[in-house]
Amino acid sequence: MSARMLRVAAVEPLTPLVTRFRFEDPEDRRLPLFSGGAHVVVEMPDADLLRRNAYSLISDPFDGSGYEIAVRREDTGRGGSRFMHTQVSAGDLLRVSEPVNLFALDLRARKHVMIAGGIGITPFLSQLKQLSRLQVPYELHYAARSRAEAAGLRLLNGAAHVHVHISEEGNRMDIGAILSGQPLGTHVYTCGPEGLIAGVEDAAARLGWPQGALHSEAFLSPPPGKPFEVTLARSGTTLTVGPHQSLLEAAEAAGVEIPWSCRGGACGQCESAVLDCHGRIEHNDHWLGEEDRNAQTKIMPCVSRFQGETLIIDR
Amino acid sequence: MPRIDFSPSIKTRPVYAALQSRGAAPALMLAEAEGAEALIELADADAAVMDRAHVIYIPGGSGHGARLKALAPKMYHESPSFDACLERYRKALGDAQMGTQLYLAGGEGALGRAMSEALAAGMPVEAIQTEHRGSIARRMQCVHCKGVTEGVTTDPFTCAHCGLTLFVRDHFSRRLGAFQGVCVDAETPGVVPAAQEIRP
Numbered sequence: 001m002s003a004r005m006l007r008v009a010a011v012e013p014l015t016p017l018v019t020r021f022r023f024e025d026p027e028d029r030r031l032p033l034f035s036g037g038a039h040v041v042v043e044m045p046d047a048d049l050l051r052r053n054a055y056s057l058i059s060d061p062f063d064g065s066g067y068e069i070a071v072r073r074e075d076t077g078r079g080g081s082r083f084m085h086t087q088v089s090a091g092d093l094l095r096v097s098e099p100v101n102l103f104a105l106d107l108r109a110r111k112h113v114m115i116a117g118g119i120g121i122t123p124f125l126s127q128l129k130q131l132s133r134l135q136v137p138y139e140l141h142y143a144a145r146s147r148a149e150a151a152g153l154r155l156l157n158g159a160a161h162v163h164v165h166i167s168e169e170g171n172r173m174d175i176g177a178i179l180s181g182q183p184l185g186t187h188v189y190t191c192g193p194e195g196l197i198a199g200v201e202d203a204a205a206r207l208g209w210p211q212g213a214l215h216s217e218a219f220l221s222p223p224p225g226k227p228f229e230v231t232l233a234r235s236g237t238t239l240t241v242g243p244h245q246s247l248l249e250a251a252e253a254a255g256v257e258i259p260w261s262c263r264g265g266a267c268g269q270c271e272s273a274v275l276d277c278h279g280r281i282e283h284n285d286h287w288l289g290e291e292d293r294n295a296q297t298k299i300m301p302c303v304s305r306f307q308g309e310t311l312i313i314d315r
Numbered sequence: 316m317p318r319i320d321f322s323p324s325i326k327t328r329p330v331y332a333a334l335q336s337r338g339a340a341p342a343l344m345l346a347e348a349e350g351a352e353a354l355i356e357l358a359d360a361d362a363a364v365m366d367r368a369h370v371i372y373i374p375g376g377s378g379h380g381a382r383l384k385a386l387a388p389k390m391y392h393e394s395p396s397f398d399a400c401l402e403r404y405r406k407a408l409g410d411a412q413m414g415t416q417l418y419l420a421g422g423e424g425a426l427g428r429a430m431s432e433a434l435a436a437g438m439p440v441e442a443i444q445t446e447h448r449g450s451i452a453r454r455m456q457c458v459h460c461k462g463v464t465e466g467v468t469t470d471p472f473t474c475a476h477c478g479l480t481l482f483v484r485d486h487f488s489r490r491l492g493a494f495q496g497v498c499v500d501a502e503t504p505g506v507v508p509a510a511q512e513i514r515p
Contacts (some may be wrong), residue, residue: 185437
């Protein structure tokens with residue numbers, strides 16, 4: 001994955017929990033443009049740990065003067081967002097990957113309906129800029145618990161087709177109503193908690209929407225868990241994956257390179273063959289199908305964990 | 316009329332399955348000639364499929380109108396030809412929403428044309444079901460003059476627009492709803508193989 005050192009140009013709190021970071025080239029060169037929904041992977045050297053977290057770009061895809069991300073502080077997470085909030089300030093240099101898009105708009109659509117829950121608003125912010133340039137019909141529905149937590153409010157334009165649903169104010173999002181009566185050729189994009197994505201999928205299935213018109217991105221970071229041992233057969237090494245570490249990070253710390261792109265269980269790059277497994281793989285990805293999961297013959301080291309006696313993978 | 320088993324061909328060639336009910340969802344149904352029997356069988360399997368269905372029937376000499384109407388679809392319309400119902404069909408597609416199911420049944424030419432209209436209206440391909448009944452005559456586009464010749468039953472055939480002798484290919488355009496016809500004697504003008512009936 002190609003990456004470059006970028007300078008933190010601005011750090012701006014949007015809400016008590018969400019902060020916007022702007023990155024620019026240290027010599028003010030133009031950065032590669034991207035497409036709406038793309039993300040970058042930010043490298044965070046935290047003591048002896050190198051964390052890499054993926055964040056959706058929220059800035060204008062056609063503006064190469066900088067990249068912007070919005071990071072929600074997760075105090076129960078593994079520490080990446082806490083690092084961003086407490087250790088990073090303007091002027092710092094961080095390695096940032098080139099943009100990758102696993103949540104692109106389907107440009108064959110006649111209309112785009114975007115449904116965001118909480119911090120899931122982030123990929124839509126760059127998509128909105130792309131859509132208004134393309135002048136394609138769209139509507140955005142943004143649900144948040146409270147106005148104070150809704151970081152997106154500061155970043156959204158006040159367009160009539162941007163709808164804000166604040167559940168604390170009794171204005172809950174009605175997914176069935178959103179999906180009813182949409183014209184032919186509409187595509188729906190959902191980003192937010194698993195429950196929201198499942199809710200949209202259920203409502204769409206009930207209303208007869210075809211699968212091909214549904215897109216989603218769950219903001220997935222490697223969940224913490226119990227430590228476990230894994231043997232990398234080709235490298236001839238056995239290592240312990242710590243409670244706040246992913247298998248991928250543990251392999252990297254041991255000097256074993258596994259190809260990756262999203263580090264969030266969506267892109268499929270790090271898929272690894274399981275050679276021997278006595279126990280249960282905790283599949284946390286969105287990549288493997290039901291059959292592969294049950295067979296326990298493949299694992300996604302970026303997010304999945306293991307409990308049991310032995311796990312040997314082909315790395 | 317029995318179903319026809321088409322021989323396997325290249326990937327672009329449409330394949331047709333039996334219509335399956337997707338329940339009482341809003342539906343648009345177009346049947347041409349013997350295609351009516353496919354709709355009747357569909358409703359026999361699940362009567363609810365007609366609850367919110369708009370049925371357009373082009374008899375083309377077949378006489379299934381009374382039986383189709385007796386299935387009590389929400390709307391029923393008979394039309395003497397595809398062209399005569401085109402405005403109605405387009406209006407129905409324009410009014411359709413995500414979740415509307417499209418059921419098409421009939422000969423190859425009608426299926427191709429109805430499908431291409433639906434795709435042009437933005438209908439997702441997964442919402443379209445097609446069942447072949449009746450004629451295997453093809454709707455052919457001449458790749459040279461772009462004219463479309465309907466009801467082609469021999470290979471090669473003469474383009475109704477530019478007069479070239481065209482080879483009937485299995486290469487199909489979903490956008491045009493037509494198979495591609497390619498000049499058969501471009502390299503050896505005048506050397507034309509004998510015309511044969513096209514086979515399924």
